[in-house]
Amino acid sequence: MKRVVVVGGGLSGLSAARALLDEAQARGVDLGLTLVEKDTTLGGKIRSTREDGFLCEAGPPGFLDNKPATLALARRLGIEERLLRSNDAARKRFVFSDGRLQQLPEDPVSFLLSDLLSIRGRLRIAADFLLPQGDPSEDESVASFVRRRLGQEALDKLIDPMSAGIYAGDPNVMSLKSCFPKVWQIEQQFGGLIKGMLALQQMAKARGQQGPQGAGPGGALWSFEEGAAELPDRLAVSMPEANIVAGAAAAALERAEGGWRVRTDDGGVWDADAVLVATPAYDAGALLGPLDPELADLAFGIPYVPAAVVCLGYRTTDVPHPLDGFGFLIPRAEGRKILGSRWDSSTFARRAPEGSALLTQIVGGARNPELLALADDELLRVVQDEMRVTLGIEARPAYAKVVRWRRAIPQYLVGHGERLRRIEGRVSALGGLFLGGNAYYGIGINDCTTHAAAVAPKVVTALGGGPAPEPPRGGPRL
Ligand SMILES: Cc1cc2nc3c(=O)[nH]c(=O)nc-3n(C[C@H](O)[C@H](O)[C@H](O)COP(=O)(O)OP(=O)(O)OC[C@H]3O[C@@H](n4cnc5c(N)ncnc54)[C@H](O)[C@@H]3O)c2cc1C
Structure with missing residues (x-):
């Protein structure tokens, strides 16, 4: 039997554990999985x-x-x-601007007609159409990008509140590439935001899709009858074969013969062929410090x-x-x-x-x-x-x-992409160690579940799992 320990019972750890069990089963690996969670309840920030x-x-x-x-x-x-x-x-969203609630325009035409921004501010946004593309090698701040392409008023009245709404962050230090990768890609692919949005709209029309194609988050919001916590709760219930230990913090991560050893603060000792650390970056830094101080510093550097x-x-x-x-x-x-x-x-x-x-x-x-x-x-x-x-x-x-x-x-600050490359290099040099959690590849729920689905095959490959079977005809394998 191969053994994996997942550290952290937030959505990242739980969804990675679920994906690992599924992947191992599909690839014929007999897997013993332990998940350790510091709190007495599972779910992390989902409550x-x-x-x-x-x-x-x-x-x-x-x-x-x-x-x-x-x-x-x-x-x-x-x-x-x-x-x-x-x-x-x-779908209707508001901003509290100039001392009153104002509805955010839902499409470009109503945006041009709305008085949320001054005429000057709206004309400045239109200038995006004529501006040259930015330097793709530069990791620019969100504020610098918006000032360059859309002007100060768009930054102050639209993008600053949006940055606060998604990241509770400061656009002056947030990395555009890491925080809003879709916006960065639109500039790179089409040369500008307005050009890009028009092109995307054309492409969507050709595919028979309706509605404006924006650079913003978009989509409908989903939850569960009794709230978002149904997802981690149900994940935990779905894994009776896993050993889920709540109320025990991983206190040390050590090399053991042929693999890893995780010690928990309740005296537990868990040996493993691979470990997935799915905690916030500061907790990952604390665990990794004795193994690789530079890696720990890189993790601590994510505020x-x-x-x-x-x-x-x-x-x-x-x-x-x-x-x-x-x-x-x-x-x-x-x-x-x-x-x-x-x-x-x-x-x-x-x-x-x-x-x-x-x-x-x-x-x-x-x-x-x-x-x-x-x-x-x-x-x-x-x-x-x-x-x-x-x-x-x-x-x-x-x-x-x-x-x-x-x-x-x-907070994904300017330089986050470079930090990730260095983190990845050092983690892979350790062998059998994997990182998860929303500190690295996206802060939202979808990012956690997407990364969990992507990391599971890598872990199973590291365990020596055979090739994945062909997905059944008619749809992807889950
Ligand atoms: C106020 C707020 C609003 C949000 N709104 C949205 C939203 O609208 N949409 C959206 O998509 N996302 C939103 N998010 C983000 C979303 O909550 C996160 O993406 C997700 O919950 C992160 O899950 P995680 O497992 O990566 O981290 P966490 O939930 O932080 O889980 C990490 C777990 O690791 C455990 N742990 C830490 N150290 C140890 C250790 N040494 N040993 C064992 N366990 C340890 C912790 O106790 C914790 O349970 C919001 C977040 C907050 C805080």
Whole structure:
């Protein structure tokens, strides 16, 4: 029997474990799999809690269907009937700009007609059509790229809030190539963003697809009836043959005869032919330090921003806004204390009791990390004040919950791609060691499940597994 230890029971570790068991079975490898998780509960940043009828998502509320891996995983687990697709209304998104909520235009024509940006700002965006392509070898910051192609106003009013909404990050230091690879590719392939979007639209039309083709994230949001946590929960249940040890942190990773040894802080000793470390980068750095200090430094060099998630439940009669959309983001220049507000009960069914609304606010990020120092009641006061200014809500919430993440989201800074190349080189030199987790190849749920599906065949190959059988006719093998 070959043995693998997966360190970390967040979505990355759990989905990699599932993919490893499937891959080993398909390739005739008898696999003994152990997964160790520091916390007593599995799921990492995915945490869905129902209280008083409100479903508070302390981490991700769901995932987009613009990549196939997570929907494919839900099908693999047989939980399609638990899936919830976001309501059509959630396509509508807002920004709080110039002191008021404004709807984000959904297509280029309505964008040109909207007064979200000044005429000058819109003309500056149109100049993208004439501008030369950037240097492909340069790892440019998001802010520098947007200033160059679309102008300062587009950066301040559109891209800064979007960077906060996805990464809770600062576009001045985020790497365009690593954070928005699709945008970078569009410039490289078509010479500019407008040219690229027009070309993509033509191509989509030729394929019979409707609708605007943007450079943004796109797609519909999906979750499960009882929230995003159904996915890790169900993953764990789907692997009775695996040895899943929760409440035990990997404290040391050592070389052992012909392989590896993982020691956990509860005294456990787990020998393995291969180890997959699927923890946040700072925890991976701590484990890898004694083996390769340079590799550990590279992992420690991936910073995280803190965030507090504040779920608030209101009677709908107390909310003057119709909440007819996904929610809103806020540009830094507005000087507000929340990064934005997500209208969960407008996006998905079953998020709040009848006659109530659930709104989730994110505080902190790269913009206001100091707000995490506030006590819960102070933080709640701050957020309620923001709800008054942005949505006109004067009433106190019927339900409130604060969840803090000291290190919420990894930041892919300029130079991230080069850092990854060095990390990969050093990891492969160790042999039988693999890295996973959202610190490296994408921060979202789809990135975790995509990477899990990609790393499993490599691990099984390292274990000496035979070639994968041909996928059955009529569809890909899961
Ligand atoms: C507030 C917030 C909102 C988000 N919104 C979205 C969204 O809308 N859409 C989206 O796609 N993604 C979103 N994300 C990102 C998404 O949550 C992550 O992509 C995903 O959950 C990361 O999973 P992971 O397993 O890589 O890491 P984690 O969830 O961090 O899991 C890592 C696990 O490793 C464990 N661990 C660490 N050290 C050790 C050790 N030594 N031994 C054993 N175990 C260890 C930890 O306890 C943890 O359980 C959001 C994240 C946050 C915080």
